[in-house]
Amino acid sequence: MLGKALAQQIADDITDVIGRNVLITDERAIVLGSGDESRVGQFHEASVEVIRSRRTIAHSAEDVRDLVGTLPGVTIPLVTDDRVVGTIGLSGPPAEVEQFGLLVKRQTEILMQEAARIGLRMTRERATTELLAEICEWHQSRVPTARLLQRGRTLGHDLTLPRRIVLIQWDDREAGPREIGSEDISRVAVRVFDSDRDLIAPLSRTVVAVATPDDSSMRPLHDRCAELVTVAADSGMPLRAAIGSPAAGIAALNISARDAYDAMHVGPSAQPDQRxxxxxxxxxxxxxxxxxxxxxxRLTEGLLGPLLADRDWAVLRDTLIAWGDCAFNVTRAAERLHVHRNTLIYRLDKVGRTLDRTLSEPGLAVAVYVTCVLDRLG
Structure with missing residues (x-):
């Protein structure tokens, strides 16, 4: 339970404070850490009886004459969860060092407990990361769903409850001198997605996944994502978020993750002004x-051929897409594009003249809209 690095750190710190050498052993009486590092790895025979009896024992110079690796002083049992996990020894005249005994014992046990808590938290975070990564890649690995559901329950997450996968990525369209990694993104995500039911895990160097409840009682997911983008921007981190489909269960969560990936991939082209x-x-x-x-x-050249050569093609394409997005309503499309209605009508007329067709032909407006979307996708 007590690692060598932690034992050595505790021994050094306490030795410096009390001015007496301190050593720490494991439950086999082997020295793990000592103010006198030459004693590390030695057998401390005085600890054997202390571990067996679970009591503090003082040893005079005469007492330690026949004890291996032992100097005069006091040896104290270290107890965690009602189990003796080792000892702590203070070297020096017993009458002098015994006064430090209880204080040193208590301080050491507190440090051990805190280290255990940190270790448990890190283990849990690592397990959550691995679980969410496997869910996002489940369609490739086909790990049994029952196993992933059980791992989720072990970590306190019911993966059958409604959730959505959100992918958060560094927006490389605004790349600056600062290099942003998944740890930076995760820190921001934790500030916003702080529910006990949220799972957060890095999937790559610049992408972090969040499995968050799709619950009407919570703040809308879009609002939480907007807060995340704002908080990140305030810290000099341009981020984008992609929201997958609603899901419950491993297979559906995997689909939500793939949908979020697709949204992240096509989002900048489809919605260039949005994050x-x-x-x-x-x-x-x-x-x-x-x-x-x-x-x-073949489709774009066959249907839009003459338009592609027009110097205003980019503007005409955006106009046609906005028109289609607004259900081919001229007034709404003009508002969306922030142009006068007559300007929009002029552009649509120009498209018809260039194609030598009328956009009122059955199905043509839809075909042109879809083809423009294809063209903008690249």
Missing amino acids: IHRIDEVRLHQALSVVPIDSRL
Whole structure:
């Protein structure tokens, strides 16, 4: 239970404070740490009886004459969870060092307990990281769902409750001199996603995943993501967040993770002015992103050919996409683009003239809209 590094640190610290050599042994009476480092690894015979009897024993110079590795002083049992895990020895005349005994014992046990708590927390954090990473990669590994559900229950998480996967990524569109890693992103995520039911884990150097409750009683998920982006920006970290589909259970959580990944991938093209991308808002882009490149080229060149050569093509494309996003409503699209309604009508007329077709043809407006989305996806 007591590691060598911790034992040596405690021994050094207490030796410096009381001016007497302190050594710490394990439950086999082997010295783990000592103010006199030459004693580390030696057998401390006086500790054997102390461990067996669970009581403090003082040893005079005459007492230690026949005890291996023992100097005059006091040896005290170290107890954790009602179990003797070792001893702490103070060298010097027993009458002088005995007065420090109880204080040293208590301080050492406090430090041991704190180290155990830190170790337990780190172990739990590591287990949570591994669990969430496996959930996100489950479709590739096919680890039995029962095993992952059980691991979740062991960590206090019911993975059958409704959740969504959120992916948080450094926004490399605003890359600066500072290099941002998953530890930086995780620190910000923990400040916002602080529910006992949130699972947070880095998936790569620049991507952190959060499995957060999809619960109407909680603050809306989009608002939490907005807070995260704002908090990060205030710290000089440009981040983007992608929100997956609602899920309950391992398979659905894996789909939510893949949806969040797709939203992160197509979001900047579909929503260039936004930092939070919901999969529900980019489903069309998600579907079109899997169309092979050569098929995209044939479709865009076949349908939009003359437009692609127009010097205003980028503006016309954004106009057509906004028009389609607004259900082909001219007034709403003009508001979205922050242009006058007549400007939008002029642009649509220009598209029709360039194609030598009318956008009122059955199905043409939809086909042009979808093809523009494909073109903007790259």
